[in-house]
Every structure is written in structure tokens, then in C-alpha cells.
Amino acid sequence: MVRAERNGRLFDAFKEKAVVAIGWPALGDLSQAKSRKAISDALGKVYAGAKPQSQAMAAGQLHRFVNEMAPGDMVVTYDPSRRVYLVGEISSAYRHDTSIDPEDTQVRSARWHGEVSRDLLSVESRNSLGSISTLFRLSNEVAAELKKALSGNISPPTDITAPIGEAAEDDVFENMASRAHEFIKDKVNALSxxxxxxxxxxxxxxxxxxxxxxxxxxxxxxxxxxxxxxxxxxxxxxxxxxxxxxxxxxxxxxxxxxxxxxxxxxxxxxxxxxxxxxxxxxxxxxxxxxxxxxxxxxxxxxxxxxxxxxxxxxxxxxxxxxxxxxxx
Structure with a gap:
């Protein structure tokens, strides 16, 4: 999954130009950064003021995008205004390209196969796709459900499954609240x-x-x-x-x-x-x-x-x- 920036700002560009892209433009071309450490070192120099945890997360996402993704890999992006997922596959090696967007210059070409309405997916898949990360790996189950929906062999969840969906969402919300509570405890504990x-x-x-x-x-x-x-x-x-x-x-x-x-x-x-x-x-x-x-x-x-x-x-x-x- 590659986010099309906040509020899906780059969704149309991704679709029309057949690409996916992520940010950190000040890093320039990362073609020679063949390891996560090399990318981390570059981040440390260019974004020296960033928090260590943020740098570590960015290094992981950039390494996956630049060095691990490969042509033929499934790729998905999302348009929150229309509530649709654009599903396709990576079709090129990594490149540095400033023509897509000045803020998202780390680019790969994509071959798009079609769109899937979020409403067609199970609650579990919708929850999994709700991560706010710029780039993250989909589970095999979510990928399979997206492919099935793309082929037209899936029906929207019915009222019969609603109680199960509600229970699943309750679990997710409880998990979110629990995680937030722990983060707040960390902040309080860090006080003098x-x-x-x-x-x-x-x-x-x-x-x-x-x-x-x-x-x-x-x-x-x-x-x-x-x-x-x-x-x-x-x-x-x-x-x-x-x-x-x-x-x-x-x-x-x-x-x-x-x-x-x-x-x-x-x-x-x-x-x-x-x-x-x-x-x-x-x-x-x-x-x-x-x-x-x-x-x-x-x-x-x-x-x-x-x-x-x-x-x-x-x-x-x-x-x-x-x-x-x-x-x-």
C-alpha cells in the first residue's frame, strides 16, 4: 500500500501517470543507497532535526520502496474522497523523478488494473488498510480479498454479518484506545x-x-x-x-x-x-x-x-x- 499523500492528494496523478511515489525530496536520488543503513545515514545528514524514531521509520519505508519492491509486486493506493482503492502492480525499477510532484520524488511506475470500492471489503480488511503509514505491506488475506473484489467475485457485506463486523470494529477501537493510553502514559512518565x-x-x-x-x-x-x-x-x-x-x-x-x-x-x-x-x-x-x-x-x-x-x-x-x- 502506497499512500497518495494526505487526503489522497496525489491519487489522480498516480492513476493518470501510472506511478506511485513517496516523499523525502531533500534526499535526492537514492539509486546508490543499496541498504537500509545507507538510507538511514542519508536521512541523518539531511533531516538532522528529525526525531530518531521518525528517522528509523522513514528509513524502513524508503528502503522497502527503493530496494525491496520489484516489478510484478502488487500495489494499492486509496482515494478517501471516493472511498476506492486503485489496484495494480509495480512495473519498473526505482527512479528519482521530480515531474510527478515536488514533494514526492521517489518514484516507481505502476500498471493499474482497476478500482475496488471500500464498501465491498470485510471489516477486517478495511481496518488493516486503515494504517496511516506512507507505505506498508498488505497481508496475504487482504491482498487476496482485493484481487477477488477486482475480479467481481465478491458481494458487499450483508446485514447477516453486521454483528460480527461490529464486534471486530469494537476490538479495533479498543486496541486503538489501549495504544493511545499507553502512549499518554509514556508522555506522563517522561515528565520531570x-x-x-x-x-x-x-x-x-x-x-x-x-x-x-x-x-x-x-x-x-x-x-x-x-x-x-x-x-x-x-x-x-x-x-x-x-x-x-x-x-x-x-x-x-x-x-x-x-x-x-x-x-x-x-x-x-x-x-x-x-x-x-x-x-x-x-x-x-x-x-x-x-x-x-x-x-x-x-x-x-x-x-x-x-x-x-x-x-x-x-x-x-x-x-x-x-x-x-x-x-x-
Missing amino acids: WEEMQELVAGLLRSLGYKTRVSEVGPDRGKDIVASPDGFGFEAPRIVVEVKHRKGAMGAPEVRSFLGGRHPQDKGLYVSTGGFTREARYEAERANIPTALMDLDDLVKSLLEQYDKLDLETQQLIPLKRIFIPAWS
């Missing part, structure tokens, strides 16, 4: 201790509290105090300890935190490294209401309250809202 403290304070403010954040240094077991008035005079007075480090907090740490609390206090202990079973037991039998919040709990609360966070807190973990279909 001071930023983590500000994130927790911002979360409490989104719940209607005013917060006081301790200066760096001895804090007598508290990092944040949250209360309706901001001074801790009005109830509830929530005392927060933030531990941002590897390794689970144990019972001794929780006991130490609880030891300095007043009878009217509420306790919140945040540990991105988690808690031992003994620590959780210690919190359960504490003489004041005490909640333990690990990284997973923190991210769940962050997502629930994100729209209510102040701008400074949102800037610590910038997120973008996306929409997916929901079954009624």
Missing part, C-alpha cells in the same frame, strides 16, 4: 518531578480545589495541599505526596506519609512506580481517608478531566481529541 507535581496540582484544580505546591526540599511528607480556600483552612484539606521514580512504594513510605497528617486531613499518595500490596493494605487501614494513585490511575483521571484543566497544565501533556464511530 517538578512537572509531575504541577500536573497533579492542575488535576486537583480541575476538580474545583485551590492548590499550594511545596518548594523543592524537605516537605514533611507533603508536596501539594489542596482545599476550597487554597490555604487549608476550609474542609476538605487534601494533602498530596508525589513520588515520580521507578520502583513501587511500600508500606513504610505510606506509613511515613500518614504519620504527619491531622485527623481532618484527606490523603492522596501519587506514585508513578506503583505500590506494593502491603502499601495498599496500609492505606486501607489508615485512620484518615487515603487514596493511592499509580500511573494508570493518574492518566485515567487526566483524560476524564482534560477539558477542565487550565492551559498551563494541558501544555504539560498536549493531547488532541479524535472521533471514532460508536455503535448505537
Whole structure:
């Protein structure tokens, strides 16, 4: 599968000029780059400011396009406006060509066989073809279904298969949500201790509290105090300890935190490294209401309250809202 740029911008050019093309134009001609390492080295020189992960992904896609694809290989591109896949085969070696598009100069010729409506494909195939990568390999099952649809030997999914389709899409959406949740956890975990403290304070403010954040240094077991008035005079007075480090907090740490609390206090202990079973037991039998919040709990609360966070807190973990279909 070769994407025709964002929103299928190059779909008509691909079809009319019988080509597929990908970007990274500043690299120039890659005919002599016979290995992934050679391409990676070139990327490192020309796109030095790119993130290492982005460079690695680009090197893999370019190597596949320049060195691994071969005449006769099946190739597919997509027009999102018409919801059709253009199916064909590679018909030439790689070449550098600026005449197709100035941004997509890595080119191969293609022999197109026809179009397939997305609506003819199974949910599983549609999901597989939904990757946002510039170039990716199709599974044998998806390739076979596209060929079958191209030959006219396939019917649109019927209502009989709808429940199966819904279940399959639910699985995909659940997987997407799970992956996004893990990426957000990675971002949160990469914060400094001071930023983590500000994130927790911002979360409490989104719940209607005013917060006081301790200066760096001895804090007598508290990092944040949250209360309706901001001074801790009005109830509830929530005392927060933030531990941002590897390794689970144990019972001794929780006991130490609880030891300095007043009878009217509420306790919140945040540990991105988690808690031992003994620590959780210690919190359960504490003489004041005490909640333990690990990284997973923190991210769940962050997502629930994100729209209510102040701008400074949102800037610590910038997120973008996306929409997916929901079954009624």
C-alpha cells in the first residue's frame, strides 16, 4: 500500500501517470543507497532535526520502496474522497523523478488494473488498510480479498454479518484506545518531578480545589495541599505526596506519609512506580481517608478531566481529541 499523500492528494496523478511515489525530496536520488543503513545515514545528514524514531521509520519505508519492491509486486493506493482503492502492480525499477510532484520524488511506475470500492471489503480488511503509514505491506488475506473484489467475485457485506463486523470494529477501537493510553502514559512518565507535581496540582484544580505546591526540599511528607480556600483552612484539606521514580512504594513510605497528617486531613499518595500490596493494605487501614494513585490511575483521571484543566497544565501533556464511530 502506497499512500497518495494526505487526503489522497496525489491519487489522480498516480492513476493518470501510472506511478506511485513517496516523499523525502531533500534526499535526492537514492539509486546508490543499496541498504537500509545507507538510507538511514542519508536521512541523518539531511533531516538532522528529525526525531530518531521518525528517522528509523522513514528509513524502513524508503528502503522497502527503493530496494525491496520489484516489478510484478502488487500495489494499492486509496482515494478517501471516493472511498476506492486503485489496484495494480509495480512495473519498473526505482527512479528519482521530480515531474510527478515536488514533494514526492521517489518514484516507481505502476500498471493499474482497476478500482475496488471500500464498501465491498470485510471489516477486517478495511481496518488493516486503515494504517496511516506512507507505505506498508498488505497481508496475504487482504491482498487476496482485493484481487477477488477486482475480479467481481465478491458481494458487499450483508446485514447477516453486521454483528460480527461490529464486534471486530469494537476490538479495533479498543486496541486503538489501549495504544493511545499507553502512549499518554509514556508522555506522563517522561515528565520531570517538578512537572509531575504541577500536573497533579492542575488535576486537583480541575476538580474545583485551590492548590499550594511545596518548594523543592524537605516537605514533611507533603508536596501539594489542596482545599476550597487554597490555604487549608476550609474542609476538605487534601494533602498530596508525589513520588515520580521507578520502583513501587511500600508500606513504610505510606506509613511515613500518614504519620504527619491531622485527623481532618484527606490523603492522596501519587506514585508513578506503583505500590506494593502491603502499601495498599496500609492505606486501607489508615485512620484518615487515603487514596493511592499509580500511573494508570493518574492518566485515567487526566483524560476524564482534560477539558477542565487550565492551559498551563494541558501544555504539560498536549493531547488532541479524535472521533471514532460508536455503535448505537
